Amino acid sequence: MPQTRHRTIKDVAERAQVSTATVSRVINRTGNVHFQTATRVAKALEELGYVPNAWARAMATDGSDVMGLIVPDILNPFSTAIYSGLNETAKHRGLAVWMVDSADDSEQERQALHMLGRYRAQGIIITPAHPAANLAAIEHMRTPVCLVDRRLSKNLWDLVLIDNVNGARQAAQLFVATGHHRIGIIAGSQDSTPGVERLRGFVDTLAEEGLDMPPEYIMFGDFREKSGFTLGRELLALDDPPTAIFSCNSLMTMGLLQAIHSYPGAMLGETVAVIGFDDIPISTLTDPPLTVISRPMKEMGVQAAQLIMARMEAPEKGQETVVLGPQLIIRGSEKIAGLLRWI
C-alpha cells in the first residue's frame, strides 16, 4: 500500500494549472471546458491516480448515492436474493446498496437504522424485525422507506409483499386433492404477518374443504430450523400422526426433514407427505423431491428498488403496495405411498 495520502481535486488543479472549478467540470462533464484544458486535466487526473471523495461530493450536493437494505438474517438466501434484485436495479441509477443485518432483533435494527441515517442513505428497504418496535425510528427517517415481506402496524410505507394466504391455500388444496385427511402444520411466529397469514390461509382453506384441524395438529414454531425439528418430532409422536405436514418456511422445513429422517418408522413419501413454504437447494435431492410454495425473491428486490426510486422522485405520492404471487412447484413429496388405500 502506497503511503501517500489521497489526492484531492486541488492537487489535480495545481498540476494541470487550472482552478479546482475546472477540474470539477471535467470530472462531472458539467459546463463547457476547452478541449485542450480538458485533456490536460484528464492527464493530471490519470497521473495522480485521483479517486473522487464520495463524501465531499455528497456534502456539496446534499445527496449521497447510498441505498440501505436492512435484512433479518444475512445468512438466509432470501436476504441475498432480495439484495441481488435490488442491487441490479439500483445500479442503473448510480446507487450503491449497503446491506445491514438486524439479526431479526429490534435493538440491532434500531442501530442499523441509525447507521444508515448517519450515512444519509437516500432510501431504506427493510424487512422489519417486529411490527411495532421501531415504528418511531422508522417514522422519523428523513428518507423514503420501503417495507419488504412484512408489514408494520402502521400502513405508511410502500410495500412489497407475497400473497401468503394464497400460497398456503394452494398447499392446503393440494394436500386435500391428493387425498390426505389428517393434515398438520408447523406455523411460524405469530407476531409476524407472514406467520399469521400462512397459518390462516391454510386453516381456513381446510375448513372450507370440510376438514377441521384438531388443535394438536397445529404447531407454533419460530421460523428457525430447530423448531421445525422439535415440532416435527412432536407431530410424528402423536398417537394418530398427520399424514401430511405443511411447513411455513424453509428453515423449519429443513428441521422437519431431519425429524422425519431420524424418527423411527417415519419416512418421507411413505408415511408422511410434506409441502414447504419457500424453495430450498435440497428440494430436488430429497426422495421424493420436495413440493414447495416458491416466492419470486429476487423480483421482490427489483420491485422494492422501483418503488423507492419512484418515491425519491415524488416523495408525496400515495402509498403503494405490490403483491407478488407465490408459485406452487409440485415435485412429489405431497403424496405418500399408501394413501390411496385409505381414502
Place this chain on the structure above:
Amino acid sequence: MPQTRHRTIKDVAERAQVSTATVSRVINRTGNVHFQTATRVAKALEELGYVPNAWARAMATDGSDVMGLIVPDILNPFSTAIYSGLNETAKHRGLAVWMVDSADDSEQERQALHMLGRYRAQGIIITPAHPAANLAAIEHMRTPVCLVDRRLSKNLWDLVLIDNVNGARQAAQLFVATGHHRIGIIAGSQDSTPGVERLRGFVDTLAEEGLDMPPEYIMFGDFREKSGFTLGRELLALDDPPTAIFSCNSLMTMGLLQAIHSYPGAMLGETVAVIGFDDIPISTLTDPPLTVISRPMKEMGVQAAQLIMARMEAPEKGQETVVLGPQLIIRGSEKIAGLLRWI
C-alpha cells in the same frame, strides 16, 4: 416520512443557545462541558431528532468508519459467513462493514474497489476474482488490504487462508483407509489457488499411497453446481467408474449429488462414495449423511478483521499470513456397501 431536512449541529447550537463547538463536545464527549449546558444541549439534540452526518464527520477527522468487504458471490454462504465474523469483530472498533459482490468477475471487482475507494473505506477485505487481473488497482489502494481464501500473484498483502492441501490430503487418506482403489475427483478452477491446491493435495497423497489416478478420473470443473452435475455424470458413465469421488467445493457437491441421484444404477453409499469440500446444510440429510472437509468460515472473517485492524494501526509492519486448518467431519458417505468384498 417527514419532509423536514436533516438537522445540523448548527440548528442544535441555536436552540441550546451555545456554539457549535460545544454541541460537538457534547456529542463526542470530548473536552469539558458544564453539566447544565450539557443537559441543555442534550435536550435540544433530542427535541430536534438530531442525527449526526457521518460524511461531514469523516471529512473533518479525515477518517471514515467504513470497512469494505468484496466477495465473489454474495449468494454463497461462505461469503455471508465471512461477513458475519468480520462484522462482529469490526463492530467492537466502531467500524461498519460494507459488503460488495464482485460476481467473481474482474471488471465488477474493479468497480467495487473503486466504489470503496470513493467512500474512503478504512480497510478492504477481498477474495480476489483473479490472481492478477486487478493487481494494479489493489496495489494503488490507499488503504490496508487483506486477502481471504485466495492469493494474488504478488505476495504484498495480509492473508487469511485455509490449508487446502491438508484438507484434500485428509479426504484422500480417508478414502484409502476405507478401502477404495478407484478414486475420482471433481476439481475446481485451475486459475484459482484453492482449485490448484485441492487438486494437488489430493493427487499427491494418493500417489504417496501408491495409487496413481488415471486421467479420466480427474475432472476439471469451475466450482459451479452445473459442472458438478455434468462431470459427476461423466464419471459415473465411465466403463470402469470410480467407487469414490472427491468434490472440491460445496456447489459442485450439490451437483454431484444430483447426478448420482438421477443416474440409473448409481446410489450414494451403495455404488459410490463421496467426500465434499465445505460443509453444506443438507449434509446430514443425505443417506448416508455426507462426509466433508469443513472450513471455519466465520473464523476466517474474524482473523481478517484482526489483521486489517492491526495494520490500520501499524501500516508498515511486515506482511502476515494466517493459515487455518480444515476439519474432517466423518458422517458415512465415504463408504460404500459392497466395498469390503473388493479389497
Place this chain on the structure above:
DNA sequence: GTGAAAGCGCTAACAC
C-alpha cells in the same frame, strides 16, 4: 471558457 469564493456539516486548535 475559466477562476474566485461561498458553503455543505463537522471537528479541532486556539483564544479568552
Place this chain on the structure above:
DNA sequence: GTGTTAGCGCTTTCAC
C-alpha cells in the same frame, strides 16, 4: 467552560 475560526474536498453560483 465556552466561543471563534480555519479547514476537510467538493460543487456551484457569479464574475470576468
